[in-house]
Amino acid sequence: ATTGQPKPDVTCPEDLVGKVGTTTRCKLTADDGSTLGISVTVSSVEDKQINFGIKADETASPAAN
Incomplete structure (x- = not known):
């Protein structure tokens, strides 16, 4: 919401x-x-x-053509 973009699809294994x-x-x-x-780590x-921290990678991978 803060970026003005639609909610992304997030999947975890x-x-x-x-x-x-x-x-x-x-x-x-x-x-x-x-x-x-994205790396997700339980902080407390x-x-x-359960509280957790999220750290995104520096670079995104482009869409597959």
């Missing part, structure tokens, strides 16, 4: 276990078909709430 330090790699696919890798767990 597995559920993220609620344990501090656990990480997974996900893929964001934009409307134009380009993709961006409070009762049943």
